[in-house]
Amino acid sequence: QVQLVESGGGLVQAGDSLRLSCAASGRTFSSYAMAWFRQASGKEREFVAGISRSGLSKNYADSVKGRFTISRGNAKNTAYLQMNSLKPEDTAVYYCAADEARINSGRSVNEYEYWGQGTLVTVSS
Secondary structure (H helix, E strand, O other), X not given: OEEEEEEXXXXXXXXXXXXXXXXXXXXXXHHOEEEEEEEOOXXXXXXXXXXXXXXXXXXXOOOOOOOEEEEEEOOOOEEEEEEOOOOHHHOEXXXXXXXXXXXXXXXXHHHOOEEOOOEEEEEXX
16 A cells, blocks of 8 residues: 655645645555646546656646646655646646556546545635
8 A cells, every 4th residue: 555645735826836746655656657636626536647657658637738747756755746837727636646556647536546635726816
């Protein structure tokens, strides 16, 4: 098993940047594909970005492509989400997730076995 703890959320203005971190403990971090999802109030949880076990393969939702960057430091057992040019519609609780079954990251909530508690990102206009 792996335990995930997100940090780095907060209140920012449109156009600002934030970096979220997801610290993992438990099994070997490099055994998991990782992803970030988000859930806005009253909406379903949606895929934001994913990264393979090695970090070489990444994928993004169209809504964040070119603005967000996912990365991981396997030696530090941490995944990151760098968010630039934030928009009010990026406001949501952001969750990191881990999948031990696949090498590359998927886009479905159902593919991930482990979840953090979430960190709130609020972008004001």
